[in-house]
Amino acid sequence: xxxxxxxxxxxxxICGQVSLKWDGKMxxxxxxxxxxxxxxxxxxGAVLTAWNVYPLNLAVQFVGNVGWFAVGYLWKKPSLMTxxxxxxxxxxxxxxxxxxx
Numbered sequence: 001x002x003x004x005x006x007x008x009x010x011x012x013x014i015c016g017q018v019s020l021k022w023d024g025k026m027x028x029x030x031x032x033x034x035x036x037x038x039x040x041x042x043x044x045g046a047v048l049t050a051w052n053v054y055p056l057n058l059a060v061q062f063v064g065n066v067g068w069f070a071v072g073y074l075w076k077k078p079s080l081m082t083x084x085x086x087x088x089x090x091x092x093x094x095x096x097x098x099x100x101x
Contacts, residue, residue: 031074038067055100062091 045061065088072080095101 031071034067034074035071038064038071040064041067055095055098058091058095058100062088062095065091 041060041064045057045064048057048060065084069081069084069088072078072084092101
């Protein structure tokens with residue numbers, strides 16, 4: 001019963017029919033797409049890193065982190081913006097040091 005409910009809710013979230021910021025009604029807005037697209041990109045970047053696909057891994061993670069920086073700005077969360085800015089700077093430094101950019 002509980003497992004079914006969790007699976008159904010997860011599917012609704014993935015399909016974009018409900019947001020995790022629950023306020024009593026379903027939300028389907030650009031913040032939802034931004035946060036989940038950025039999350040998927042960071043995960044894909046981590047997988048590419050595990051498979052040693054360089055420099056594509058850094059580029060994908062950089063785009064995901066920029067998205068999360070924007071989410072932090074929209075949510076007015078300085079800690080989220082700070083960590084994303086620092087990680088993005090590290091990725092840029094890596095790309096520059098290898099002559100990719």
